[in-house]
Amino acid sequence: MLENARNTDLFCDYYAQWVHVYKEGAIREVTLGKYLMTQSWLMKLIPDIRMCEMTRITYQKLLNDYAKNHERQTTMDFHHQLKGAILDAVDEGLIDRDPTRKVIIKGKPPAEKKIKYLNQFELHTLLIGLNLGKDVNWDWFILLIAKTGMRFSEALALTPKDFDFAHQTLSISKTWDYKGEGGFLPTKNKSSVRKIQIDWQTVIQFSELLKGLPEDKPIFVTKDKVYNSTVNDILERHCTKAKIPVISVHGLRHTHASLLLFAGVSIGSVARRLGHASMTTTQKTYLHIIHELENQDVDLVMRSLSSLS
Numbered sequence: 001m002l003e004n005a006r007n008t009d010l011f012c013d014y015y016a017q018w019v020h021v022y023k024e025g026a027i028r029e030v031t032l033g034k035y036l037m038t039q040s041w042l043m044k045l046i047p048d049i050r051m052c053e054m055t056r057i058t059y060q061k062l063l064n065d066y067a068k069n070h071e072r073q074t075t076m077d078f079h080h081q082l083k084g085a086i087l088d089a090v091d092e093g094l095i096d097r098d099p100t101r102k103v104i105i106k107g108k109p110p111a112e113k114k115i116k117y118l119n120q121f122e123l124h125t126l127l128i129g130l131n132l133g134k135d136v137n138w139d140w141f142i143l144l145i146a147k148t149g150m151r152f153s154e155a156l157a158l159t160p161k162d163f164d165f166a167h168q169t170l171s172i173s174k175t176w177d178y179k180g181e182g183g184f185l186p187t188k189n190k191s192s193v194r195k196i197q198i199d200w201q202t203v204i205q206f207s208e209l210l211k212g213l214p215e216d217k218p219i220f221v222t223k224d225k226v227y228n229s230t231v232n233d234i235l236e237r238h239c240t241k242a243k244i245p246v247i248s249v250h251g252l253r254h255t256h257a258s259l260l261l262f263a264g265v266s267i268g269s270v271a272r273r274l275g276h277a278s279m280t281t282t283q284k285t286y287l288h289i290i291h292e293l294e295n296q297d298v299d300l301v302m303r304s305l306s307s308l309s
Helices: 011-022 029-045 056-067 072-091 120-128 138-148 152-156 200-209 228-242 249-262 267-274 279-285 287-306
Strands: 169-172 194-197
Touching: 011 029, 011 072, 029 056, 029 072, 056 072, 120 138, 120 228, 120 249, 138 152, 138 200, 138 228, 138 249, 194 267, 228 249, 249 267, 249 279, 249 287, 267 279, 279 287
Parallel strands: none
Antiparallel strands: 169 194
C-alpha cells in the first residue's frame, strides 16, 4: 500500500506516487517517460478529482477527453498506463469498484503514415558520396545502418568484438542509452538479440577500420551524450548534395527493409534481420510495399498462365 494514501487524496497525486514507487528503476527510461506523460495529462484533465470520485463515468469522461486529441491506439496506451494504478487502488480500498470495467476506447482515426525510404539508385548515390576515411566518423555509421537495417541505438552500442569477420556476421545484443545518461542497455525486445549477415565488402572495410580499437568500447560513441539530430543533420546534408529525397537515419532502416522486400526476400527473413518481435510488425510497417509486390505477383501469375497451352 502506498504510504499514507487516503480515498480523499487527489487521483493525480496518487498516480504520481504510484509511478515513483512501482515504475522508477523497474522499467526503461523511455517507457517511464510515457508514464510521466500520462501523469502530466492527468494534471491537465482531472486535476481536482479525488480517489473516492473515480467512478466508471468519471473515468470514461477522462478517456473521452483524452481521445479528442489522440488516435485510438494512443488512447488505449493511456488507459493501460492508468489501469495498473487504479486496480492497485481498488485492492487497497481507496476506490470502491473498478472504474475501468467495460470501458469504451475512442480516438481519432489514425493518420496515414507513409514511411520515407530511398530506392536502390538513390541509396547508391548517397553511399558513393560518403566520406569514408581511415578514421571512424558518422559517415561510417550511416553506411553500416544502410547495409544492416539496425536501429539507431543498436548501432551506437556496437563494439569491435560484435563483429565476426570470419563468419561475416554482426551480433546485436545491446543498445546505447543516447536519450539518457549514456551506457549500455538491453535491446528493445528478445527478438532484437540477433546476428546479422554482412557482405564481404563491409567485412573488408570494417576489419581495417576497427584495427587497434578497444574490443569492449563503443565504436561510434566518443562521449556519453549523443544526439540523434546530429547524425540526421549529417545525413540531410549528404541527401541534399546528392539531390535525392531527404530521409532520417531511421529512414535508412526502412530503405534497407524495402530493398530486401523488392529483391524477393521473405517477410520472415526481413523481420528477423530487423529484430521485429513478429512478422505482423513487419507486415504492418511495410504494407504498401507488400501490396505493390502482390500486384507484381498477379502480373507474373497471369503471364505464367497465358503461356500454358
